[in-house]
Each structure stands twice: as C-alpha cells, then as structure tokens.
Amino acid sequence: MNKVILAGRLTRDPEVRYTQSGKAVASFTVAVDRRFGRKNADNNQPTADFIPVVVWEKLAEICGNNLIKGSQVLVEGRLQVRTYDAQDGSKRYVTEVVANEVEFMGSRPQREGGFQQGGFAQGAPAPAAPADNSFGPAIPDEDIPF
Amino acid sequence: MNKVILAGRLTRDPEVRYTQSGKAVASFTVAVDRRFGRKNADNNQPTADFIPVVVWEKLAEICGNNLIKGSQVLVEGRLQVRTYDAQDGSKRYVTEVVANEVEFMGSRPQREGGFQQGGFAQGAPAPAAPADNSFGPAIPDEDIPF
Amino acid sequence: MNKVILAGRLTRDPEVRYTQSGKAVASFTVAVDRRFGRKNADNNQPTADFIPVVVWEKLAEICGNNLIKGSQVLVEGRLQVRTYDAQDGSKRYVTEVVANEVEFMGSRPQREGGFQQGGFAQGAPAPAAPADNSFGPAIPDEDIPF
Amino acid sequence: MNKVILAGRLTRDPEVRYTQSGKAVASFTVAVDRRFGRKNADNNQPTADFIPVVVWEKLAEICGNNLIKGSQVLVEGRLQVRTYDAQDGSKRYVTEVVANEVEFMGSRPQREGGFQQGGFAQGAPAPAAPADNSFGPAIPDEDIPF
DNA sequence: TTTT
C-alpha cells in the first residue's frame, strides 16, 4: 500500500502538458494548511505544506479545465520518487503525488467564465499543447502509474 | 488533511540521530512493492517505490531498537517538503514522510539477538549518539511535527 | 490500523449529548456522494452512503457549535462496532465512525447567526444538555476511544 | 471520499457465496487490535475491533482461495450501510467494508496444503457454491460497488 | 515560487 490523501488549495493554475504519444499530464501544487497547534506559529515555521501533484490522461484534462489557483481539492494518490541526472552529473530526486482521484471541494475562487459548481473529476473535453514541467525533468511517455 | 499510509519493508537498518536538544530522529526508507499490473515488468520499470521516512522522539527510539533491514512495516504520517540551500547556492527540496505511527507487521527478518514478535511501536529504552542524515541537510531542532 | 476517511455533508444538525461524568458526545450522519459511474443511476440504486459519526469531548462541542445540516466536512476516524441487547433479547450491532479529526470544508450552508469561515475543528466553548442517541443504545461513559 | 483502511487478521475462514448471476462474494471479519493505551486494558474493554468485510468477483475468489482464519491482511475499501426489513417488520442496518484491495501480509497461519507466500490479491481459479450470508440479508445481485 |  502506497496511499496519499491531501486536502488543500492549488497554489497556481494547473499546468497541462502532453507526452509524445499524446497523453495528457497535469501538474499542480497543493497547499495543505497545517493544523493550528501542530507548529507554534511564533517560531517562524511554515503554516502549510506544499505538495506537488501529477495527474494523467482524462483526469489531467478535467483538472486543467476545472481547477484554478485557489481551488479547493481532495486528492487521493500514491507517492512516487523519480530520479534523474542533473546537468552537473549529480543525481536528483523528484517526489510527487501521482493522483488517481481528485474531488473538487466547496468554496471555489471566482474567475471570468463559468466553472461547474464542484463534484468529482470526470468527463471533459481536451485542451491543447505542451509547456515546461515545473517539477523536474521530462516525464517519460511510459510512466503511467495505473 | 495531509495523510500518507505505506506498507513495505525497510531497505536498510534505521539510522538514529539526536538533535542538539536531545530529541531522537530515526530515518529509514520503505520499499513499497507496486501491484503487479500497475507497471509492465518487461519495460524496465521499477517494481517498487522507495519512500524516505522520518520518525521523531520516542517512536524514533522504538524503531531504532526494533526494526532492521527487511522489516515489514505499516507507516502512517504526513508528507513534508523541506527546503535547503545546496553548496552551489541552488535551492534543493527534500520530501519525506513524517510518521506518527509505525506498526510492525508479520514476517520479520532474522538476526542474532531476540526481537519482539511484532506489534505496535511503543515503549522502549534509549540508544546513543548521532550520525549523518542521509536524506538531506541537518534537521533543525524545532522541526517537530506533532 | 483501523482508519476511515470521509468527505461529505451532514444530513442533520449534530446532536450533542453528555455522559454522566460530563463528557460531550456529538452524533451526526455524513452523506458521502458516490462517484458517478460507480453505480448506474438508472437502476434505482442509492447515490450516496450515509455514515453515522460519533465525536467525543472538545471536538464534540466544536462540531455542535459549528456544524449544521448541510455542512461539508472531512472526517478522519476509526470504525467501531458496538454491541447491545435489544428489548426482544436479541443482540444488535451498531457500527459508527469514531472521529478524531473533523475538518470544516468550503461551501457551508447559510443560517441566521454567524458561523466561522471554516478551518479545523478546535477550541470552542461548551453548550448544554443531553438528548437521545439516535444511532443506538446509550453510550457508556468509559467508551472513549483515544 | 469514502475510504477505509484496515490491518488485522481474519477471525474465520472467508465465506464465499454466489449471486444468481454468478458473481462471487466473499465475506469475512477482520479483527483489528487496538493500540495499547487507546483503551485501558483494566476496565474490561475490548482489545480489538471486529469489522465485517465484503469482497466481490475475482478478488472474492482470490480471498476464498488464499485466506484462512488467522490470515493477516491489509484491506482498502469503502464503508457501506445496507438496510433491510427484519422479520418483525422493523428496519435493520448492516454496515460493512466493501473492499477493493486486499493485500496479504507477512506471518500467515499454517494449514495443510500449500498457500502462496503472500503478495497482492490477484489471479486465481473459481470455487463452487453458496452458503448463508453471515452479516445480514441476501446481497442483491446488482449491488456491485465498482 | 506558493493557497484561503
């Protein structure tokens, strides 16, 4: 068992890319507020954890089409550590949550254009082209977790 | 909510260190086998995820005293991304699971000296001195998650 | 490990009772919508699961003071099966989630009087008197899960 | 989200039944030990929770073929409350975990005949006929959760 | 780099 459950808000709009074979991949970071009391606020500690999340295929497109900066989500997935070689020859690690479920929670930030009222992530059209993967190196086409 | 649940085996004996104020910290990596079918075995993909885990205080000592390479564990905790400055001035990220519960599961590897048959992690004496933190930079003394 | 995580909405206002020794107990039911597709809507199947939740002590009072029918919550707890003897002498089972954490999620139903904007369940005054436990027999005073 | 994760041992051999349309259903109870300290042992409280679990189709057959009384399992599923009318006309509730994943954990009880060493639940032949559903009324044929 |  390798299970992660996060509830929080997107720090930015999701970034949707496509692999060479055409699979959609969405990346975003979820800010999870720490419970009051877990850390003393007065000693300059962070008050949130920022967790990189990656979503594949249909769910990626749904997230790209329905989530924006500030959106509240409930994410279920697994922890994955990818490894890659940095330019200086050293080995680097990228840890992220590969989500297999993203629920859209209540209070959603406003923006021009109508978003759906919330609900589960499913069914949606397909957007367009690539971008840069902000969480590390290129994601290989085969790297589909489920 | 920021919750992680892992079931797997230690890739090495746990490493126990102490902060300046005397708090114990144990670090180990849990190998979580991927379900057959999640990845095709034939395309050179990894068959396990290797997840760094950090444990504090009493639970750290219990882990240090009862777990060894190969021990089967069920870990519950939260995902934490620490940030630090590398020697070359760049910013690096260390992601780990901060465990608040470690259950010892069944089949445990043999070793000289008697280990307990299993059970929950609790109650235990205290070992001794530091070492190096294999997962990143020094863990500050205040960084206690609960 | 005995862990339950639910995201849903209260079907009614929470009911707060007190044990003889004065401990608060809140009871409510969480309606968890099933994912579209898990069940075909067209064969008269329910579209939600209704899960009884029980909360103790300080958290019970916070829930009583901040949640109402329709409130969206994220509940973490454990499953508990209590047993009791029915009037006809037969043995009955009551299964409920004993929550140790209740997060208040976004979109909250309106009602006269100001409720807080959301956040984690903690810190709050104490309400008053008993009522009837809608999920089964009297909860014994000692039955505190944590 | 409606998620349950249990680690424990079967109190009896699984019971495998078949619906009219031929779908396999396995039922068993998982005993989950409570953490020491969660309950004082000295006040006659139970030291374990006994949770009814239901498994469908292929996974049901795998469980029927590989698990026995005492088997250690890690179960992931969802909580379901079924309702039915008792003979006396009153309404009764049956709560159970509908498992979608069952991992076989380490130390497994011995019995004549070779069982596999453990691993994930998948792939297996099919056993035979019905029996009585020990956890409540007949499970309708359509009631397949995934 | 960070959300409300």
Next chain:
DNA sequence: TTTT
C-alpha cells in the same frame, strides 16, 4: 543506494 535499495526491501521480500
């Protein structure tokens, strides 16, 4: 760097 990896466990069974």
